[in-house]
Amino acid sequence: MSESKKGFYIDMKLAQVYILMQMYGETFEIRTALRNGTLFPELYRPFPPQTFQE
Amino acid sequence: MSHHNKDMVDKLKNIMAVDFAVWELSLFLDTHPDERRAIEDHNKYVRLSYQLKNEYESTYGPMRLDSISPYPYKYINSPWPWEIEY
Numbered sequence: 262m263s264e265s266k267k268g269f270y271i272d273m274k275l276a277q278v279y280i281l282m283q284m285y286g287e288t289f290e291i292r293t294a295l296r297n298g299t300l301f302p303e304l305y306r307p308f309p310p311q312t313f314q315e
Numbered sequence: 316m317s318h319h320n321k322d323m324v325d326k327l328k329n330i331m332a333v334d335f336a337v338w339e340l341s342l343f344l345d346t347h348p349d350e351r352r353a354i355e356d357h358n359k360y361v362r363l364s365y366q367l368k369n370e371y372e373s374t375y376g377p378m379r380l381d382s383i384s385p386y387p388y389k390y391i392n393s394p395w396p397w398e399i400e401y
Contacts, residue, residue: 282346282347283343283346283347285343285347285350285352285353288336288356291332291333291335291336291360292328292329292332294332294335294336294339295328295331295332295335299339300335300336300339300340300343301339301343
């Protein structure tokens with residue numbers, strides 16, 4: 262790839278990020294939320310992946 | 316102080332869960348101040364939090380520094396968080 266003297270790549274675009282706005286939908290039952298660390302199912306993303314079990 | 320009755324621990328857990336929900340909803344509302352359903356849920360849990368704390372305190376004594384205390388001062392008689400087996 263070729264660089265210009267102005268300091269960017271002529272034939273490629275730099276990365277752009279975008280963040281989706283969260284929407285208000287279903288929420289966990291509050292005791293479950295406390296254990297999961299979030300009230301919002303869409304933000305519950307444990308690693309390694311697992312589902313919460315009471 | 317390691318043995319506390321199930322009712323007390325259960326009430327404490329409920330209060331923690333409700334307060335966590337209030338906290339989560341307040342964070343959501345920071346970026347979504349016009350989300351009416353989130354505000355309604357937030358207010359619902361705030362009311363529930365006050366209600367549950369009043370119920371807890373009427374049975375088990377003051378749990379906050381700004382709680383009304385009977386004589387003698389009772390706050391110190393509450394079990395410390397690390398003494399409770401959840």
